[in-house]
Amino acid sequence: MGSDATEQQRIAVCVPVRDESAHLTQLLDAFACQTAAPERFVLCLLFDGCNDDGEARVAARRPSLAFEVIVHRIERAPQANAGRARRAAMALGLSALAGAPDRDDSPGLLLSTDADSVPAPDWVEASAHALASVDVVAGYIERPDAPPQDVHRRVERYWERLRCLQRTVDPLEHDPAPSHPSQGGASLGFRAEVYQALGGFEALASHEDVGLVTAARRAGYRVRHDRTVRVATSSRIDGRASRGLAYTLRQRQTCPTPPAVQDPEAALHRYRVCAEARAAFARLDDDAVAQALATTSRVSMTRLRHLAAESGNAEAFTMYLLPEPEDTEEIALEQAEQRVALLESTYGCPCP
Template sequence: MIAGVAVVVPAHQEERLLGDCLAAVNRALDACPLPPHARHVVVVADACTDRTASIARSAGAHVVSTRHRNVGTARREGAKYALRLAHGLAGDALWLAATDADTLVPEHWIAGQLQLAREYDAMVGTIDVTDWSPRAPGSAQCFARVYQRGGGTGHPHVHGANLGVRASAYCAVGGFPPLPCSEDHALVTALEIGGYRVHRSRDLSVLTSAREDARARGGFGDYLTRIL
């Protein structure tokens, strides 16, 4: 049974969007059945020279400051800090959730993951876009055609902006690798190879940005540029 949860958010120069992201994360944590002392948010301020760290602290998050400029390393450092926060809690009782600083999670996001944790070791969800104005006209329709949401209960996607994993499973496969992109795919592949139960949820979808100045080269922003 899950007795603690930590949400890890990597952030590079995210003073404009981070506040809304953390407000949504805090709403999702408040709506979950765990007590306040068992809920944490860890923001990894990676190579930031703006107000990212101070905004995170104002929102009640723990802040880890790094200079790696590498999203895989940032997620890894955030998860390591989250594990320290949960010192004394068995790994199978701690849930690690991940999202991005330009992303808005729904209010049922944590509660839904904890429900899935009764049967699964990890969850990967889908994404949608909040605002298509940074992209060319017709981008929303193109994305809707190309982004396959799958049938039944599955889908083919993995997003660092929308995943969760039991801490014991995360540690057993070595955690997020220090990659500049696709660290989320590498983690989920390692979990599946290791025989852990991964649920591909269509019900836990998050909203993210369509900005063209992507923080992680090769990530979702570049994916949009390729398909649109």
């Protein structure tokens, strides 16, 4: 699909809401300030059995908004389930796209954010621009209210630097360096047909977002981690997901000592092997190429060729061949920061 066609598609912004009335005014303000034309997108608010005045607050504001707002409510589950609510919000978005009066043959674009998040003024436009050339876009999530000595922000920054190193050593055309590691539901975008093909978010208590993005990469879809698609989210520690960001921030506060993190030199070795596998993907019919990768990866040539035949692209092949290790070599954060700084200098990493 050409970029011009994609950038004119109808967009549904899907937001699950659970007792977050206090955040809805700033959310609506953020969409009232979007650079995208108001007729271009529809805001779909899925109220997850809320017990506050959020729905009334939206209803009061609705007549003054230039963009369309669709509201739906589902029965409150005993325990908050981020995946269930996000899946319902996306279903509401799909319904809105299907019912658009000016709908063409394309099903449109689906964007996901959270009620406690504030998308940048160009978030809708930047997401659509990214989706003109990829299938899924994961935006950059900031926490402007993080305290100056926030341990978790330091850890986040380290992982950003490591991702930049990865994409510098093992480049992806559709996900260029500096990239970033976030795959949070506070800023995700999908071509609607891709979201449907993936089966949507699973009804998981947490990490439904990471699971779906990982599934997209394994299925051979192009996923871009785009730093120009930006959302600010809160550093609250009383979040709705049982083990989401709020849970992690709460754990960091009770244990302020920085955690151990993956050794960047060990990570670098894996990135190099991944780069070799990616380069070999389209050339495995060459016995010399296949034998070299078989030696490096310790996987037989027959198995390598079988995996390549089943993979949609080099990224999917690399993920199946070299899955993320469950146990990694870890060192103190300060030591890791020093080591990654040396590697950045060596490889010329463009991480901001």
